[in-house]
Amino acid sequence: MFKRLLIANRGEIAVRIIRACQELGIETVAVYSDADVDALHVKLADYAVRIGPAEAQHSYLNSAAIVEAAKTAGADAIHPGYGFLxxxxxxxxMVTDAGLVFVGPAxxxxxxxxxxxxxxxAMRTAGLPMTAGSAPMNSIEEAVQAARQIGYPVIVKPVSGGGGHGMSVAGNETELISAITKFANFTMSGxxxxxxxxxxxxxxxEVQIVADNYGHVIHLGERECxxxxRNQKILEESPSCALVPAMRQKVGELAxxxxxxxxYTNIGTVEFLMDNAGNFYFMEINPRIQVEHAITEMVTGIDLAKTQILLAAGQPLNMQQEDITVNSHAIECRxxxxxxxxxxxxxxxxIGFYHQPGGPNVRVDSGVCAGSVVQPYYDSLIAKVIAHGKTRGEAIRIMQRALAEFRIDGIKTxxxxxxxLxxxxxxxxxxxxxxFISNQMLVPSAIR
Incomplete structure (x- = not known):
């Protein structure tokens, strides 16, 4: 097992990993930018190393600085969290070449x-179902021709990257040209x-997968996302109320x-689209811990943050697929x-006044407290509320109670x-x- 682990991240996920390490008896090293010198994750870690100025590209995206910080602090491994690197x-x-363990897949x-x-x-070769698509391209002319073959509507996606960034839907050729122009302006890099x-x-x-270094792979059920x-998740549930047992078994097997x-090794997520007929289509594999991992933890009782570290340390997976049961429901509000x-x-x-909810079946994963400064340089996620009930209806009622108790003054949330919702x-x-959000929840004044 690792003696000391560096967390190459910030905010609530850095705090979550620190807590997992504390329970495993592993010392933690936080990294921070100049903007985060007083951040919660810095205060909770055993050690902290400055890695650069406030801007992410000069700090949390500075690979060399992070690896050097790990070596200076005597860390055995680096956990990247989600986002950033x-x-x-x-x-x-780079982490592996430095003689350290990267907590994640190869x-x-x-x-x-x-x-x-x-x-x-790779998925097509493996026999997974997927929607019609095109080869990579860089020009409007290629896209127009490909869209005519695929048939509208189409969605424009970057070849690299994730999190829904840069995606646009086009219902006709005019919208396609506009979407590609917007994509080019968004990436600024061809x-x-x-x-x-x-x-x-x-x-x-999406389906949570867990895989050790010895070829053993299982899934921990699905999440409704x-x-x-703007293609960014805001509320997630597990399990999905739209799936019957046969569908649940099918999508788990596909994952x-x-x-x-x-x-694949370590933990990850296989993401699918499901149409009105209950057909699944492969989207992508996210090779990291997800923001919404907590709802899977609540319904399965499996600590994914600790599992991720144990697998990276070379321990075999100590559970079989038949050991995984889900008999409850969890909801997460970002x-x-x-x-x-x-x-x-x-x-x-x-943040001025800050009071987070508690009580039975409520969990809050937060990266802030009273007096914390929410920085303009990074992602706006500051906390997650997770409600756990015997049924979906009970989980909704518990979440309503929790959100009514949550008080944050000084900023909009x-x-x-x-x-x-x-x-x-x-x-x-x-x-x-x-x-659903754009069609049902956004008031006209918000669509500007």
Whole structure:
């Protein structure tokens, strides 16, 4: 087991990993930018190392500085968390080349699944179902021709990257040209893109996979991640109320099949779209811990953060697929420092009063406290509220109680938006899809 682990991240995920390490008896090293010198993760870690100025590209995205910090602090391993360098194959390789352990899949695996074209080809060879799509391209002319063959609507996706960044839907040629122009302006680097057939009214279903270094792979059930704004998840549930047992078994088997086809190790997520007929289509593999990992932990009783570290240390997976049972329901609300009335505009600033909910079956993963400064340089996620109930209805009621208790002053947050969302009759009936937020929840003044 590692003696000392460096967390190459910040915020709530850094705090979550620190807590997992404390329970495993591992010393922790936090890294911080000049903006985060007083951040919560810095205060909780055993050691802390400055890695650069506030801007992420000079600190949390500075691979060389992070590896040097790990060596200086005497760390055995580096955990990337999510975001930042977590899906950067070159960083994973740099960590390994430095004689340290990267807590995640191998660099070659990250490189393969991170390239969407290579990943789709691997999944096609492995027999996974997927939507019609194009080869990578860089020009409007190529895209127009490909879209005519695929048929509208189509979705424009970057070949590399994740998290929904740079994606746009086009229903006709004019919209396609506009989407590609927007994509070019977004990337500013000539990044290649590809097209996929867009499935209307689809659900976003993802499956948590766990794999050791010895070829043993299982899944921990699915998560419903259809509630999104600007292709970014805002509320997640496990399990999905749309799946019957046969569908649940099918998508779990597909996820394990996908993981085995690329010799995946550690934990990760296989993501699918599901159409109205209950058909699943492979989207991508995320080679990292997900923001929404907590709901899987609640319904399975398995600590994914600790599992990730144990697998990286070479321990074999000590469970079989038949050991995994889900007989409850969990919901996660992402609390972002954003103003939903202004199209989720970020709301940085200093938090004044801060009171987070508690009580039975409520968990809060937070990276802030009273007096914390929410920085404008990074992602706006500041906390996650997780409610756990015997049924979906009970989990909703527990979440409503928790959000009513959550108080954050000094900045705008998504707390009240989530309260409205939980009251929505369509949501309560489980009648949702990936367009639900934009079609049902955004007031006209917010769409500007």
């Amino acid at each position: 977590s899906e950067n194959a070159d960083f994973a390789q 660099a070659a695996t990250i490189r393969q699944v991170g390239n969407k074209d290579a990943a789709r080809e 990044t290649a893109f590809y097209l996929e057939k867009y499935i209307s009214c689809a659900r976003h279903i 259809s509630l999104q704004r 394990v099949q996908a993981a085995k086809s690329v010799h 609390i972002n420092a954003e103003d939903p009335e202004l199209n989720f505009l970020p709301s940085p600033g200093q 998504t707390i009240d938006f989530h309260r409205r 939980l009251d929505n009759p369509y949501f309560r009936r489980g009648n949702i899809d990936i367009q």
